[in-house]
Amino acid sequence: MKNHDFNPESLMMTYGYKPELSEGAIKCPIFQTSTFVFKTAEEGKAFFELAYGLREKSEKEELGLIYSRINNPNLEILENRLCLWDKADDCAVFESGMSAISTVLLEFLKPGDLLVYSNPLYGGTDHFIHHFLDKIGVHTIGVMPDDSIAKIEAMMNTSGKANRLAMIYLETPANPTNDIVDIEKFKELAVRYSTDDKKALVAVDNTYMGPLWQHPLQSGADLVLYSATKYIGGHSDLIAGAVLGNASLMLRVKTLRTFLGNMVSPHTAWLMLRSLETLKVRMDQQTQNAQIIAEYLEHHPKVEKVYYLGVLQEGTEAHDIYKKQCSAPGAMVSFDIIDGEKGAFTFLNNLSLIKLAVSLGSTESLAEHPKTMTHAGVDDTQRKQMNITDQLVRLSIGVEYVKDLIWDLKQALEKVEVITAAEAEII
Numbered sequence: 001m002k003n004h005d006f007n008p009e010s011l012m013m014t015y016g017y018k019p020e021l022s023e024g025a026i027k028c029p030i031f032q033t034s035t036f037v038f039k040t041a042e043e044g045k046a047f048f049e050l051a052y053g054l055r056e057k058s059e060k061e062e063l064g065l066i067y068s069r070i071n072n073p074n075l076e077i078l079e080n081r082l083c084l085w086d087k088a089d090d091c092a093v094f095e096s097g098m099s100a101i102s103t104v105l106l107e108f109l110k111p112g113d114l115l116v117y118s119n120p121l122y123g124g125t126d127h128f129i130h131h132f133l134d135k136i137g138v139h140t141i142g143v144m145p146d147d148s149i150a151k152i153e154a155m156m157n158t159s160g161k162a163n164r165l166a167m168i169y170l171e172t173p174a175n176p177t178n179d180i181v182d183i184e185k186f187k188e189l190a191v192r193y194s195t196d197d198k199k200a201l202v203a204v205d206n207t208y209m210g211p212l213w214q215h216p217l218q219s220g221a222d223l224v225l226y227s228a229t230k231y232i233g234g235h236s237d238l239i240a241g242a243v244l245g246n247a248s249l250m251l252r253v254k255t256l257r258t259f260l261g262n263m264v265s266p267h268t269a270w271l272m273l274r275s276l277e278t279l280k281v282r283m284d285q286q287t288q289n290a291q292i293i294a295e296y297l298e299h300h301p302k303v304e305k306v307y308y309l310g311v312l313q314e315g316t317e318a319h320d321i322y323k324k325q326c327s328a329p330g331a332m333v334s335f336d337i338i339d340g341e342k343g344a345f346t347f348l349n350n351l352s353l354i355k356l357a358v359s360l361g362s363t364e365s366l367a368e369h370p371k372t373m374t375h376a377g378v379d380d381t382q383r384k385q386m387n388i389t390d391q392l393v394r395l396s397i398g399v400e401y402v403k404d405l406i407w408d409l410k411q412a413l414e415k416v417e418v419i420t421a422a423e424a425e426i427i
């Protein structure tokens with residue numbers, strides 16, 4: 001039995017933690033400490049040599065604990081457990097999703113480089129690209145969900161910067177419309193524009209699917225990023241981020257993290273260890289609920305269109321990519337309601353169990369209006385192109401009893417009035 005391959009959900013309670021090092025405690029304590037005592041000066045010297053890359057690690061050697069900005073048991077155990085879901089070599093946890101994202105962009109881009117990214121992006125990422133990367137002279141090309149690879153290559157060639165492609169940054173499925181792109185195809189594009197001494201990387205923000213339903217590293221991505229505030233934390237009570245990838249890329253990410261000092265705190269890491277124990281059961285329940293809700297909304301007379309991976313038409317390109325790339329449709333359901341912003345606001349103001357708040361992936365269900373809330377900063381024309389209109393509502397589905405959620409949606413939708421043709425004329 002020693003060699004049995006356990007599934008990640010079976011290992012989330014124990015993996016990487018040695019009770020004998022903590023008075024036999026079944027649970028990993030919080031290592032609320034800034035620094036660690038060396039047994040001898042020789043040991044301290046050896047740890048620093050490894051930490052600063054002054055020599056290669058010998059076969060059996062492990063980096064000892066030095067100082068909590070460099071390493072801490074809560075962070076290390078959390079990182080080792082997160083690696084299991086994405087089958088990654090290594091992981092780095094951060095104090096927020098944005099610090100994970102900005103650290104990756106800072107480490108792998110320099111002035112004069114080209115960054116190609118998918119639209120729509122998370123608002124904070126979009127802001128960092130346009131207000132910071134632009135300022136330091138990184139060239140950027142934003143692509144729309146329906147742009148073909150041929151069109152993207154044409155845009156890259158027209159820019160005159162194609163030979164400086166350093167990174168393709170993707171968010172798929174996209175927030176809030178669940179538009180999906182093919183990670184493998186973007187990987188092929190990155191490979192075409194890579195040379196022996198300059199490799200173009202593919203990074204994927206996988207927050208929308210969490211570590212369960214899509215594994216970008218398996219589809220060819222070099223780095224996968226998370227806002228761990230969402231599914232990984234899962235209880236709307238912490239802010240954190242994570243990056244995973246191969247050992248050599250992660251060494252660079254962790255080194256920059258050491259010097260920016262934006263690692264997560266031991267207490268937040270400990271909360272995430274607790275969250276990971278229920279990740280699978282939470283996310284399974286959330287996606288089951290979401291599928292039932294999406295199907296209910298599809299047949300509701302006050303709903304014009306539902307944006308959810310679980311109701312994609314078979315035979316469409318999006319459906320094909322979804323089947324290839326994802327193992328479940330997720331728990332984010334968006335829909336177009338009748339009567340524009342007025343209809344959307346009436347619906348949101350009348351919800352009772354579902355809370356009106358941004359964020360996603362938590363145990364409780366949330367609803368929001370992307371156009372005036374999460375995506376208020378997006379350029380107007382682009383917003384229209386991406387179907388983020390007055391009538392779009394976004395739901396994050398939680399673990400509640402699904403019939404209670406449907407009751408709530410039904411009663412809030414009832415408050416939205418159907419405008420008759422005669423009324424429309426008076427307006």
Ligand SMILES: *Cc1c(COP(=O)(O)O)cnc(C)c1O
Nearest residue numbers: 096097098122207208227229240
């Ligand atoms: C929330 C979110 C982020 C930012 O994460 P924080 O933890 O809030 O810093 C990045 N990307 C996506 C897709 C998100 O939903």
